Amino acid sequence: MRIVIAGGHGQIALHLERLLADRGDTPVGLVRRAEHADDLRRRGAEPVVLDLEAVDPKGLAAVLDGADAVVFAAGAGPGSGAARKDTVDRAAAVLLADAAELAGVRRYLMISTVGADAAAPDGADPVFGAYLRAKGAADDDLRARAALDWTVLRPGPLTDGPGTGRVLLAERTGRGRVPREDVAAVLAALLTEPAPAVGRTLELAAGEQPVAEAVAAL
Numbered sequence: 001m002r003i004v005i006a007g008g009h010g011q012i013a014l015h016l017e018r019l020l021a022d023r024g025d026t027p028v029g030l031v032r033r034a035e036h037a038d039d040l041r042r043r044g045a046e047p048v049v050l051d052l053e054a055v056d057p058k059g060l061a062a063v064l065d066g067a068d069a070v071v072f073a074a075g076a077g078p079g080s081g082a083a084r085k086d087t088v089d090r091a092a093a094v095l096l097a098d099a100a101e102l103a104g105v106r107r108y109l110m111i112s113t114v115g116a117d118a119a120a121p122d123g124a125d126p127v128f129g130a131y132l133r134a135k136g137a138a139d140d141d142l143r144a145r146a147a148l149d150w151t152v153l154r155p156g157p158l159t160d161g162p163g164t165g166r167v168l169l170a171e172r173t174g175r176g177r178v179p180r181e182d183v184a185a186v187l188a189a190l191l192t193e194p195a196p197a198v199g200r201t202l203e204l205a206a207g208e209q210p211v212a213e214a215v216a217a218l
Contacts, residue, residue, distance in 0.1 A: 002026045003191060004067045004105075006052060006096050007074025008045065009036040011160070012111060015184035016071065017045035023188075030063070030074075052092040060099035069107035069191055070100050072138075082130035089131060093138035101147050107194055109187055112139050112154045114175050114203055139201065151190055152201040155183045168207025169214040176205025189215040 003020055005013050008029020017027040021044025029040045030050045037047035048063055052074060064070060072093045076084040093110065100108055116135035123129050142150045156176045163181030186204055189211050190197050196218035209217070 001068040001191065002028065002066055003069045003071060004028045004030065004048075004064055005045075005071045005073055006030045006092065007072070008040055008047065009033070010073045010075065012158075012180045012183050012187070013071070013073040014039065014043055015163075015181045016073070016187050018043040019184055019188045020191075021045060025191075028063075028067070052095060053087050055095070057095060057098040057102055060095060061102035064099055064103035064105050067103065067105045069109065069194075070096055070105055071109045071111070071187060071191075072096050073111050076131075080127075082127050085127065085130045085134040089134035090138045090141075094141050097142055097145055097148060101145070106147070106149045107191070108142060108145075108148045108150045109190060110139060110142055110150065110152045111183070111187070112136075112152050112201075114154045114156045114173070116154060143201070149194060149198045151194070151197040151199075153183070153186065153190070153204060154201065155204040158183065164206065165211055166206070166208050167211055167214050168205045168209065169202055169218070171200070171202060173203040173205040173207075176207075178204055178206045182206065182211070185211045186215065 009031045020027040027045040029045045030048050032051050034049050040047040076088040112135050118136035120132040139152045155178045159177050159179050161179050163179045
């Protein structure tokens with residue numbers, strides 16, 4: 001499969017690209033900075049330098065031509081303000097969905113977060129509230145699209161430790177932590193066996209069930 005990953009230099013994306021390449025798929029990572037391209041190549045991915053805040057749906061659709069699936073793994077990242085939470089975490093996800101529809105790519109995996117809600121109130125940290133609202137709005141937009149075979153994956157707080165290969169995957173898991181490497185493993189499994197997860201919003205945390213079994217149990 002040819003799988004295009006928006007936010008191709010993110011930590012989850014880099015794990016996913018390696019997993020996909022190792023099993024014989026063709027991962028294509030969209031990156032904003034040309035200096036990140038070699039990091040993708042070392043993981044077996046094809047880099048495409050493209051700014052999701054500058055391209056239009058038609059231009060992005062051209063990049064998606066021939067793809068079997070897209071994964072939204074982009075994010076404004078630490079240190080960004082509320083405005084970029086909207087332009088990246090929401091608007092870029094919507095842009096990818098628009099482009100996928102134009103290119104005829106039905107399968108769309110969204111990396112969201114536990115607690116994402118377009119109506120989330122402002123809390124102690126206004127920027128984090130903006131992030132939750134942006135992610136929730138992006139999720140809502142995707143879930144309204146009948147032309148896409150979508151899955152929204154909402155992991156709990158992310159950790160950088162090694163993956164265990166064992167997770168808790170369900171419609172409700174709570175805010176359990178989960179290694180980024182295990183998030184990537186679940187994404188790879190959902191690309192292999194999409195049917196149980198199409199049209200569903202799933203939460204993810206560390207657990208006891210092997211990834212393949214957790215996906216099959218859906």
